[in-house]
Amino acid sequence: HMALLISECLQNWDLKLRNVLAPYVRELFAGMLRPFKLPILYDLGTDGAYQYFEANLREIIQYPDLRSEVLQNFRELGNIILFVQMADRALASIDDAAFVVSAPLLGVNTYRSSWATDSDPSSSSPVYSAVHNLAALLESKEGLAKAPSVLREMVNNAWIADKMYRAPPAPMSMFKAFLQKISQILDAVRPEWAGSQPTNGVMNVDATSEFYRLWTALQFVGCMPQLNEADPSNAEIFGDGLCWAGITIVHFLGQEQRFNALEFCYHVVNIEETGEKPSGNPAVTQQFFPRVSKIRDLNQTIFNTLRAVSPREPTEPLEFHAPTEDFQEVPLGGGPAGFDRSVAATPRASLSFLGREEFADLTRTASAGHSVGDLPPYE
Numbered sequence: 539h540m541a542l543l544i545s546e547c548l549q550n551w552d553l554k555l556r557n558v559l560a561p562y563v564r565e566l567f568a569g570m571l572r573p574f575k576l577p578i579l580y581d582l583g584t585d586g587a588y589q590y591f592e593a594n595l596r597e598i599i600q601y602p603d604l605r606s607e608v609l610q611n612f613r614e615l616g617n618i619i620l621f622v623q624m625a626d627r628a629l630a631s632i633d634d635a636a637f638v639v640s641a642p643l644l645g646v647n648t649y650r651s652s653w654a655t656d657s658d659p660s661s662s663s664p665v666y667s668a669v670h671n672l673a674a675l676l677e678s679k680e681g682l683a684k685a686p687s688v689l690r691e692m693v694n695n696a697w698i699a700d701k702m703y704r705a706p707p708a709p710m711s712m713f714k715a716f717l718q719k720i721s722q723i724l725d726a727v728r729p730e731w732a733g734s735q736p737t738n739g740v741m742n743v744d745a746t747s748e749f750y751r752l753w754t755a756l757q758f759v760g761c762m763p764q765l766n767e768a769d770p771s772n773a774e775i776f777g778d779g780l781c782w783a784g785i786t787i788v789h790f791l792g793q794e795q796r797f798n799a800l801e802f803c804y805h806v807v808n809i810e811e812t813g814e815k816p817s818g819n820p821a822v823t824q825q826f827f828p829r830v831s832k833i834r835d836l837n838q839t840i841f842n843t844l845r846a847v848s849p850r851e852p853t854e855p856l857e858f859h860a861p862t863e864d865f866q867e868v869p870l871g872g873g874p875a876g877f878d879r880s881v882a883a884t885p886r887a888s889l890s891f892l893g894r895e896e897f898a899d900l901t902r903t904a905s906a907g908h909s910v911g912d913l914p915p916y917e
Contacts, residue, residue, distance in 0.1 A: 569597035573745035583815025616779030626713035669696035763825035
């Protein structure tokens with residue numbers, strides 16, 4: 539029954555992601571593609587940065603189906619992940635208890651590890667040895683064993699029981715297998731949620747269609763103070779399942795580092811921690827900051843869990859080559875008219891390794907009509 543239950547959970551995850559959330563994410567991204575930079579730490583202050591994000595995310599804040607459909611469906615996906623994690627822990631506890639009870643019959647104790655030997659441990663376990671010896675004794679007595687086939691079946695069942703109750707040589711995790719299936723399900727939206735190729739060759743910062751950008755916006759909206767203090771907060775309505783869904787998707791899309799670096803809520807908190815222009819808004823200090831602190835800790839816990847249970851495969855490192863203009867002629871001013879004022883084919887970056895006297899000698903040499911290529915190598 540557990541296999542059927544997990545299969546239904548995966549099918550529900552797949553259907554909600556493809557048919558419900560993918561169209562909503564596409565529509566929400568349409569209201570976020572307007573470029574806007576993260577405010578400088580000392581520029582607007584805490585209240586200015588908070589209002590800056592609030593103004594740029596107004597279309598998402600006012601989206602009619604945000605809480606009833608978008609956040610609710612993300613919450614259901616996260617609750618499925620939490621359910622499988624708790625079921626895996628419960629099964630592990632049952633297996634541990636069963637192993638403790640059956641360990642004496644399997645010959646497992648603190649002095650001898652029966653699975654560390656080269657031979658099959660079941661052949662020397664107490665339960666199998668006792669049944670095997672009893673069957674052999676009965677068969678050796680002529681006329682005593684009325685049904686030899688039953689004795690052989692009893693020995694075979696003892697062997698099977700030993701295998702069933704013995705711990706596997708490698709740890710097995712239903713939660714890990716479930717997360718691997720989640721990663722495969724995300725392949726359906728990975729090309730779209732991974733974003734477009736960055737124009738600068740590194741990463742898009744001010745405007746991107748990567749999923750982490752939308753999740754930072756949804757997280758900011760979720761931490762905003764409600765107009766009526768008596769109303770429940772988003773954390774009280776949606777619980778931890780909402781964060782589990784978003785952070786799991788961010789993890790398997792490989793966007794964790796960009797999320798932590800460019801998250802809107804974290805940025806406002808960083809501005810507040812500088813102490814240059816602290817917030818004077820009670821709603822921000824009493825509601826927004828405590829919620830960000832809790833969500834930040836929860837996000838880090840989820841990331842740590844996912845990295846431990848289902849780490850991503852390492853990606854190829856990016857190679858950045860020096861710009862071609864760094865190898866063009868660098869004009870040097872000064873000197874009489876008509877001499878060669880260029881340092882031919884010399885990278886600018888190499889000049890930074892010269893001391894003051896060496897750089898002065900280089901300038902005098904260039905003024906005398908020589909190029910760096912005529913100089914001996916600098917050591």
